[in-house]
Amino acid sequence: MGVAALATPAAAAQLKAARAAAPIADGARVPALVVGTGYGGSVAALRLAQAGVDVHMIEMGMAWDTPGSDGKIFCNTTSPDQRSYWLRTRTKAPLNFFLGFPIDRDISRYTGILDAEEFGGITVYQGRGVGGGSLVNGGMAVTPKRENFAAILPSVNADEMYNTYYPRANAGLGVGTIDPAWFDSTACYQYSRVGRKQAQRSGFPFVFVPDVYDWDYMKQEAAGTVTKSALAGEILYGNNHGKKSLQKTYIAQAKATGRVTVSALHQVTSVSPAAGGGYTVVIDQLNTTGGVATTKTVTADRVFFAAGSVGTSKLLVRLKATGALPNLNNEIGKGWGDNGNVMCGRANHLWDPTGSLQSTIPCSGIDNWDAGGAFAEVAPIPTGIETYASLYLSITKNPNRAQFTWNAATGKVDLNWQLAWKQPSIDMAKTIFDKINSKEGTIYRTDLFGVYKVWNDTLTYHPLGGAVLNKATDNYGRLTAYPGLYVIDGSLIPGNTSVNPFVTITALAERNIEKIIATDL
Numbered sequence: 301m302g303v304a305a306l307a308t309p310a311a312a313a314q315l316k317a318a319r320a321a322a323p324i325a326d327g328a329r330v331p332a333l334v335v336g337t338g339y340g341g342s343v344a345a346l347r348l349a350q351a352g353v354d355v356h357m358i359e360m361g362m363a364w365d366t367p368g369s370d371g372k373i374f375c376n377t378t379s380p381d382q383r384s385y386w387l388r389t390r391t392k393a394p395l396n397f398f399l400g401f402p403i404d405r406d407i408s409r410y411t412g413i414l415d416a417e418e419f420g421g422i423t424v425y426q427g428r429g430v431g432g433g434s435l436v437n438g439g440m441a442v443t444p445k446r447e448n449f450a451a452i453l454p455s456v457n458a459d460e461m462y463n464t465y466y467p468r469a470n471a472g473l474g475v476g477t478i479d480p481a482w483f484d485s486t487a488c489y490q491y492s493r494v495g496r497k498q499a500q501r502s503g504f505p506f507v508f509v510p511d512v513y514d515w516d517y518m519k520q521e522a523a524g525t526v527t528k529s530a531l532a533g534e535i536l537y538g539n540n541h542g543k544k545s546l547q548k549t550y551i552a553q554a555k556a557t558g559r560v561t562v563s564a565l566h567q568v569t570s571v572s573p574a575a576g577g578g579y580t581v582v583i584d585q586l587n588t589t590g591g592v593a594t595t596k597t598v599t600a601d602r603v604f605f606a607a608g609s610v611g612t613s614k615l616l617v618r619l620k621a622t623g624a625l626p627n628l629n630n631e632i633g634k635g636w637g638d639n640g641n642v643m644c645g646r647a648n649h650l651w652d653p654t655g656s657l658q659s660t661i662p663c664s665g666i667d668n669w670d671a672g673g674a675f676a677e678v679a680p681i682p683t684g685i686e687t688y689a690s691l692y693l694s695i696t697k698n699p700n701r702a703q704f705t706w707n708a709a710t711g712k713v714d715l716n717w718q719l720a721w722k723q724p725s726i727d728m729a730k731t732i733f734d735k736i737n738s739k740e741g742t743i744y745r746t747d748l749f750g751v752y753k754v755w756n757d758t759l760t761y762h763p764l765g766g767a768v769l770n771k772a773t774d775n776y777g778r779l780t781a782y783p784g785l786y787v788i789d790g791s792l793i794p795g796n797t798s799v800n801p802f803v804t805i806t807a808l809a810e811r812n813i814e815k816i817i818a819t820d821l
């Protein structure tokens with residue numbers, strides 16, 4: 301392409317797009333490599349690029365930018381196909397029973413969007429693909445109460461977080477709140493209104509929760525003027541419309557700088573000091589059945605670990621134990637928690653229907669954190685039929701913390717979480733739902749998670765910790781034994797955020813990258 305051609309804005313945009321689409325080349329030398337494309341990785345990439353640094357983002361999951369044979373990029377929660385799960389031959393739905401019958405089904409093995417990663421005692425759900433967890437999550441964008449944040453991360457200046465970095469994160473993510481008048485009238489939030497009425501009758505504060513879903517788009521869905529997504533059951537396996545995932549916010553902005561490339565279906569397997577300075581990064585390029593198509597070796601001046609709490613912890617624990625990064629400190633792998641996640645359902649009376657049309661996007665919660673250690677999201681059951689059930693995902697102040705360790709015999713990283721460690725979460729959630737049941741004269745549902753199983757205590761959506769700030773790293777995420785290596789994702793947070801975590805992960809990443817750009821580059 302000639303210089304003259306480059307001068308037109310269209311040609312420049314084309315060049316930028318081509319650059320962003322080309323995967324990283326074997327043997328490349330790059331200034332900054334970001335492992336993972338979730339919240340932490342996207343913030344790092346955008347701010348580094350804006351500071352003039354060329355960035356390569358490496359993502360093990362797919363790009364999720366091309367429609368399948370049905371014309372849609374993502375499949376529906378009610379009709380999962382191969383796109384739904386990461387390398388599984390059977391779905392593993394969090395709500396896996398209905399009326400006592402199992403609803404999981406066989407699928408073909410594929411690099412699908414939701415990973416249900418199993419450790420002893422807990423299944424950890426994570427998004428796989430460009431955008432990380434933002435592809436599969438409910439978009440609930442909650443800033444914790446200031447006193448809770450201060451208790452969780454005492455080494456971080458809370459003034460700076462609440463004056464600068466939380467506002468910056470909320471703006472970057474496109475966070476908004478439901479129109480209260482519409483909430484009161486729309487059929488699709490009948491389930492939340494039942495939640496509000498019952499919470500208030502039992503004396504619990506009911507709160508609206510902000511979200512990154514486009515609320516105007518949802519109103520149009522309800523009016524029937526646009527293609528439905530939240531009102532068509534789309535959520536866990538991706539939203540084809542309406543949700544402002546990272547692909548539409550931070551990553552779009554990062555790509556627009558022309559300095560960021562994203563390599564999808566590329567998995568980082570090793571990082572070690574390079575002979576001539578910087579770090580040697582080994583990357584497997586995957587095919588869509590999870591096999592290794594080719595292995596690339598590149599050199600990076602700086603590496604940002606943003607593979608998520610589990611991904612970053614697994615990498616660092618293995619690299620320390622197997623001699624690639626032996627000087628990482630002994631806090632690596634520690635301080636992991638499940639954000640106290642526990643789910644339950646309640647059976648309502650027949651005169652209290654929750655609605656056959658339910659928006660998949662939760663917009664409200666019941667706050668009993670101070671008195672009972674629980675904050676419960678009023679969650680949908682978007683089956684399309686009236687269930688008379690209320691579903692809740694509680695975030696609780698569970699004190700248990702697990703550790704990742706290298707298992708040389710299996711060649712894998714283990715997590716020592718115990719099933720019994722969820723009991724404090726159940727006890728805390730019961731401070732809300734026992735009271736509501738007693739006030740309403742209702743009972744728990746026993747048919748949603750198995751046969752006669754009240755609590756879903758075997759999963760988390762919110763893995764946090766494993767490379768905790770100011771312990772495994774310095775107070776800004778630097779792995780100080782290795783200048784140029786950083787952690788910038790949910791693994792920095794010690795196991796709990798008291799609310800849904802991604803706004804805090806984003807705000808902390810904004811804080812840390814600003815410092816790193818100012819002092820290290």
Ligand code: FAE
Nearest residue numbers: 336338339340360432433437440568608611790800801802
């Ligand atoms: P994350 O977003 O997980 O990104 C890490 C990325 O790294 C992923 O794309 C991985 O595929 C990739 N990766 C991992 N290992 C490698 C490797 N070796 N090489 C290359 N790439 C790799 O990390 N949070 C909220 O605040 N509100 C919600 O409403 C909410 N709902 C949720 C619902 C579900 C079903 C799930 C699963 C999670 C939900 N979360 C929610 C949690 C939230 O998505 C999660 O805390 C963040 O995504 C974590 O952000 P990170 O940047 O730490």
